[in-house]
Amino acid sequence: MSTQEEEKLGKVYDATLVRRLMPFILAYKKQATLALLMILLASAFQIITPKLTQIGIDDYIQHNDLAGLRIIIAVFIGVLVLGFFTRLAEMYTMEWIGQHIMFDLRQKIFGHLQHLSLTFFNRNPVGRLMTRVTNDVEALNELFTSGMVAIFGDILTLIGILSIMFYMNWKLTLATMLVLPLLFIITIIFKIKVREAFRAIRTRIARINSYLQENISGMMVVQLFNRERKNFIEFDKLNRDHLDAYLKTIFYFAVFYPAVDIIGALSTGLIIWYGGIKILAGQLSFGELVAFIQYAIMFYRPISDLSEKFNILQSAMAASERIFSILDQKQEEGHAESEMETSPHLRGEIEFSDVWFAYKDDNWVLKDVSFVIEPGEKIAIVGATGAGKSTIINLLGRFYTIQRGKILLDGQNIDSYGLQHLRRNIGIVLQDVFMFAGTVADNIRLGNSQISDEKIRQAAKDVNALGFIEKLPCGFDERLIERGATLSVGQRQLLAFARALAFDPAILILDEATSNIDTETEILIQAALQRLTENRTSIIIAHRLSTIQHVDRIIAMHHGEVREIGTHEQLLAKNGLYSRLYRLQFSAEQSANTPIETPVI
Amino acid sequence: MLESSRKAQLYSIIPYLKKYKKSILLGFVFILLTNAIGIFEPYVLKQAIDALQGEITSKRLFLFGLAILGVVIAEGFFLYLTRQTLIVMSRFIEYDLRNDFLQHLQKMSQRFFHKFSTGDLMARATNDLNAVRSLVGPGIMYSSNTIILFIGATTMMLLLSPALTMYALIPFPIMVLVVYKLMGKVHDIFKEAQEQFSKITTHAQENISGIRVVKAYVQEEREKRYFDQLNQGYIEINLRLVKIRGILWASMSFFSGTGVLLILWIGGSKVAAGEITLGVLVAFFALLGRMTWPMIALGWVINLTQQGIASMGRINEIRYAQPDIATAAEADLNITSILGEIEFRNVSFQYQGQPVLQDINLKIPCGKTLAIVGPVGSGKSTLINLIPRLLDATGGSVLIDGRPIRDIPLDVLRRHIGYTPQETFLFSETIRSNIAFGMGDASANQYEEAAQISQIHDEIAALPQTYETLLGERGINLSGGQKQRIAISRAVIRKPSILLLDDALSSVDTYTEEEILSRLRQLMKDRTSVIVSHRISTIREADEIIVLHDGKIVERGDHQHLLKIDGIYADLFRKQQLELELETL
Numbered sequence A: 001m002s003t004q005e006e007e008k009l010g011k012v013y014d015a016t017l018v019r020r021l022m023p024f025i026l027a028y029k030k031q032a033t034l035a036l037l038m039i040l041l042a043s044a045f046q047i048i049t050p051k052l053t054q055i056g057i058d059d060y061i062q063h064n065d066l067a068g069l070r071i072i073i074a075v076f077i078g079v080l081v082l083g084f085f086t087r088l089a090e091m092y093t094m095e096w097i098g099q100h101i102m103f104d105l106r107q108k109i110f111g112h113l114q115h116l117s118l119t120f121f122n123r124n125p126v127g128r129l130m131t132r133v134t135n136d137v138e139a140l141n142e143l144f145t146s147g148m149v150a151i152f153g154d155i156l157t158l159i160g161i162l163s164i165m166f167y168m169n170w171k172l173t174l175a176t177m178l179v180l181p182l183l184f185i186i187t188i189i190f191k192i193k194v195r196e197a198f199r200a201i202r203t204r205i206a207r208i209n210s211y212l213q214e215n216i217s218g219m220m221v222v223q224l225f226n227r228e229r230k231n232f233i234e235f236d237k238l239n240r241d242h243l244d245a246y247l248k249t250i251f252y253f254a255v256f257y258p259a260v261d262i263i264g265a266l267s268t269g270l271i272i273w274y275g276g277i278k279i280l281a282g283q284l285s286f287g288e289l290v291a292f293i294q295y296a297i298m299f300y301r302p303i304s305d306l307s308e309k310f311n312i313l314q315s316a317m318a319a320s321e322r323i324f325s326i327l328d329q330k331q332e333e334g335h336a337e338s339e340m341e342t343s344p345h346l347r348g349e350i351e352f353s354d355v356w357f358a359y360k361d362d363n364w365v366l367k368d369v370s371f372v373i374e375p376g377e378k379i380a381i382v383g384a385t386g387a388g389k390s391t392i393i394n395l396l397g398r399f400y401t402i403q404r405g406k407i408l409l410d411g412q413n414i415d416s417y418g419l420q421h422l423r424r425n426i427g428i429v430l431q432d433v434f435m436f437a438g439t440v441a442d443n444i445r446l447g448n449s450q451i452s453d454e455k456i457r458q459a460a461k462d463v464n465a466l467g468f469i470e471k472l473p474c475g476f477d478e479r480l481i482e483r484g485a486t487l488s489v490g491q492r493q494l495l496a497f498a499r500a501l502a503f504d505p506a507i508l509i510l511d512e513a514t515s516n517i518d519t520e521t522e523i524l525i526q527a528a529l530q531r532l533t534e535n536r537t538s539i540i541i542a543h544r545l546s547t548i549q550h551v552d553r554i555i556a557m558h559h560g561e562v563r564e565i566g567t568h569e570q571l572l573a574k575n576g577l578y579s580r581l582y583r584l585q586f587s588a589e590q591s592a593n594t595p596i597e598t599p600v601i
Numbered sequence B: 001m002l003e004s005s006r007k008a009q010l011y012s013i014i015p016y017l018k019k020y021k022k023s024i025l026l027g028f029v030f031i032l033l034t035n036a037i038g039i040f041e042p043y044v045l046k047q048a049i050d051a052l053q054g055e056i057t058s059k060r061l062f063l064f065g066l067a068i069l070g071v072v073i074a075e076g077f078f079l080y081l082t083r084q085t086l087i088v089m090s091r092f093i094e095y096d097l098r099n100d101f102l103q104h105l106q107k108m109s110q111r112f113f114h115k116f117s118t119g120d121l122m123a124r125a126t127n128d129l130n131a132v133r134s135l136v137g138p139g140i141m142y143s144s145n146t147i148i149l150f151i152g153a154t155t156m157m158l159l160l161s162p163a164l165t166m167y168a169l170i171p172f173p174i175m176v177l178v179v180y181k182l183m184g185k186v187h188d189i190f191k192e193a194q195e196q197f198s199k200i201t202t203h204a205q206e207n208i209s210g211i212r213v214v215k216a217y218v219q220e221e222r223e224k225r226y227f228d229q230l231n232q233g234y235i236e237i238n239l240r241l242v243k244i245r246g247i248l249w250a251s252m253s254f255f256s257g258t259g260v261l262l263i264l265w266i267g268g269s270k271v272a273a274g275e276i277t278l279g280v281l282v283a284f285f286a287l288l289g290r291m292t293w294p295m296i297a298l299g300w301v302i303n304l305t306q307q308g309i310a311s312m313g314r315i316n317e318i319r320y321a322q323p324d325i326a327t328a329a330e331a332d333l334n335i336t337s338i339l340g341e342i343e344f345r346n347v348s349f350q351y352q353g354q355p356v357l358q359d360i361n362l363k364i365p366c367g368k369t370l371a372i373v374g375p376v377g378s379g380k381s382t383l384i385n386l387i388p389r390l391l392d393a394t395g396g397s398v399l400i401d402g403r404p405i406r407d408i409p410l411d412v413l414r415r416h417i418g419y420t421p422q423e424t425f426l427f428s429e430t431i432r433s434n435i436a437f438g439m440g441d442a443s444a445n446q447y448e449e450a451a452q453i454s455q456i457h458d459e460i461a462a463l464p465q466t467y468e469t470l471l472g473e474r475g476i477n478l479s480g481g482q483k484q485r486i487a488i489s490r491a492v493i494r495k496p497s498i499l500l501l502d503d504a505l506s507s508v509d510t511y512t513e514e515e516i517l518s519r520l521r522q523l524m525k526d527r528t529s530v531i532v533s534h535r536i537s538t539i540r541e542a543d544e545i546i547v548l549h550d551g552k553i554v555e556r557g558d559h560q561h562l563l564k565i566d567g568i569y570a571d572l573f574r575k576q577q578l579e580l581e582l583e584t585l
């Protein structure tokens, strides 16, 4: 995220955040009402005790009435027991709500993430997004459980205390509360300072997590290139920044905490002085004085304890800013299922017409690309690395939106298809193979329960993966780890290939799907592919020209432009880009055939 | 039994604390002073109340008020210092722990990373670390505060009225008992919760990393459902924890209320009987009032402690994992460089009992090239990984320059190897720092030369920010072949004694491949290289070619020799030829 965005985040006010969090709370109206009731009761029971003490002192102890005192004691016991249960109920309902809200939020963010565009994911490191889904939500949880609720309870308690104090003696109450404005000012200053620091913390922890996550994923490279020390120093710097941000908040808290205590003591001092004078004047009883002192303590306790909760609250607010900034990201369009469901299977006619595309600004990656692929046709795309082959695939699956031109599928603009429908009809073997932790079968089937075990087996057989899968201790039920790291790279590629076949798509796209696979296996796959691509539109991207020998037509690309389109023979005759590529490969093989007298080295 | 393991986890924090001995000591002193001073506030109160019952001027009353303020200001000063030492210390420990965590991970081999997923490790480095931090910070601060306050308050009570003190303290033993009972449960459930949290993190991590596949195969809904399940499990565990926390919390306020009750009752009777003054009673109330919050906090602290211990256990699982590949004890530290002769003697390798390599015998003299071909999964990468010791052979021995590989310090060995792994991994840094990754500070000449060798220089130069272009994670904003070529630059910039290319040209077109190879030959004239490839064109000029099949060398020799013996290699060669001839038809 740029600093600019960070700045903008800074303008979000608590009120806005709370307003946005409200719907999540309102989903549990009943429970929240119950919790509120419990808080009210618990606060009432708490507030009542000093009053009981006062009555005890004034009416009974001062008058030597032990029988009367016993009544007060009995009431006191009742209050305590009831207090215990209400507190328990309060805590449980509050936390229950908190947990459920957290659940909802986490679900919501995760769900939202699923539908964000790849542009978003290209910009945001995995570690940062993970921090949002996990840690930030966790921080928010505390807002609902220990924070918001408790603070709400505290505020109610404070109001209760104030009312009872006013009821007992309003003048003394006013005197006691003289210091309140001071408290306000301090709190506000504190809040501003601490929020800044917490924002810094949130950003920095996300940085640490991103760095850590990247280093864990790439640890092998780090080790191979002796980068341990250097990366550690880098990490240390991030860690140190995070620490520094925290040290600032600690300082603010260390000041705020005693400051509240001191203000509380100022009140107590005022009670003693002013209250004492009143007693001397006979306008106040001892019991009332004692009760007032107790109330003053009770009054400032939650406030100084509020500073502890502020910790939680501020951190949670900073977290929710980040969370909402994700929820505010626009999703890919076209997720509304429903439209275009009428034709379940596409014919597979593809047309690119004057397509211009850039990943960023106007760094055109595709320039005025036009071509037509007939239904059932097999097309190869060739071209040097970086020519824009994978980009064409990305556009066809609508992972990015084009800037100019049109892409048509069966004569309709692809924008008019529902995204899910569109993608369900396209089976892509991505150039970068990705395996999930889970069984081999799961990795082929993914979540599609309609794909039977039989079909999985067949797909594995078609890509010639059956051999190695059956050799695994548990066969198709063998558990793979993250990214399939316990398989060889070629084996993973075969599984990714099988995955695409198992989904039986209308359009099959192979982006370098056999680049890590030996010739022997590839030939076997070719045979199966012949059968599988019959009457199925397919696009094959490959550098090894032998891979594309059975295609109908070839598109040769160069620097984002379509240079040549035609059959193998046509292009050879053209004597252009393709024929150059072809001769090169051919002659490489040829020269290998001729005995080498002197090594070329 | 469980007790002792918990103790062990707790003790494992001590080394971290030791570093901050002074802070801790100071912190204790500050807590002591805070409480020693604070305890006088109730005393002043008592004096004031007692004085009020006699003759007193308003000026003296004012002084009492002032005294209270003075006491609290002094107390507050030390409270400030306490937080500034103890909480600050806890953040430093968090910092130390986090640094140690990464440093430890850096020592671990691939086997370890196959056992612990990235998400799991991340969860430990964030959530668990946090829990430990809370244990050493607020945990220590509040618990020592509670204890010292307890002692101080008791002393003050004893001074004021020994008889009443007894009653005031009655609730505490019961409280301790309740706490003790609940403590163990918190620990276990919390551990469960953290484990579930790890699962959530892991899933989120995988999902986000694999988002391209998720989208391509329209798996969003299923991913959500699965996440939902994990999430559900998490709140169920948490709600169990909540029950216990609720009981702890509620009973703490119950017990402190009981204290007030007893004082009112017994103390009240005593006042009525004239045994103690009203001031003493008020002082007792004030003292108990001071203890209420720390006692309630005690429940919270216990919760923290148990969580911290459980989390420390989870962090220790990582910290205590032994690096299985490291500079060996017998390593000769005098070795500072290597020439590049590689020898495999009867090498075998197995993953958990599954043999992958068997009876590998090889000798690559300095400056020569070995090529490896073989079907998918035949053990090519495994063999290559034995050279930089990403794996250690399970049988036989690997020798470099005629010495067992374990004699060479690990960092020296790796420093002289340039490796382009089969799977490209780039970092989200600039292109320049990715190429110069293993070099410390490389000059522009150096990285441009490396980029030229791998034929990527022109493409980089055409980018708006050229070498300073920032890459996304794993180099996401590059094409497949571009990534691979940067990875090759990263290896060759080191001018390594040994160059390892594991199928490193698979995403590159033939034309570019030829260009790269011819430049590499130039560079590698006097260096040893091992090349894995599926294309005969890439490897035919190697000094020796081996054909691996199911982990065994089934054919070996140079190109001509292999054609002559007319085996697998010759067949492969013919097939690659045949395809091309087919095309010419």
Ligand SMILES: Nc1ncnc2c1ncn2[C@@H]1O[C@H](COP(=O)(O)OP(=O)(O)OP(=O)(O)O)[C@@H](O)[C@H]1O
Pocket: A122, A359, A360, A365, A383, A384, A385, A386, A387, A388, A389, A390, A391, A392, A431, B476, B477, B478, B479, B480, B481, B482, B507
């Ligand atoms: N996500 C992205 N953001 C910015 N630029 C990108 C992104 N992906 C690719 N590019 C750039 O677009 C150009 C075309 O990339 P593309 O992946 O389409 O090439 P390709 O033809 O598939 O190459 P290869 O054969 O190497 O896979 C390249 O110059 C690449 O650097």
Ligand SMILES: Nc1ncnc2c1ncn2[C@@H]1O[C@H](COP(=O)(O)OP(=O)(O)OP(=O)(O)O)[C@@H](O)[C@H]1O
Pocket: A468, A485, A486, A487, A488, A489, A490, A491, A516, B114, B351, B354, B356, B374, B375, B376, B377, B378, B379, B380, B381, B382, B383, B422
């Ligand atoms: N970490 C691991 N744990 C268990 N088995 C593994 C592990 N890594 C690889 N294997 C298995 O060891 C065998 C050899 O793998 P290796 O990666 O060496 O193959 P390869 O020859 O490089 O194949 P490819 O051409 O596909 O890259 C494979 O069957 C693979 O499944």
Ligand SMILES: [Mg+2]
Pocket: A389, A390, A391, A431, A511, B479, B480, B481
């Ligand atoms: Mg590509």
Ligand SMILES: [Mg+2]
Pocket: A488, A489, A490, B380, B381, B382, B422, B502
């Ligand atoms: Mg391999």
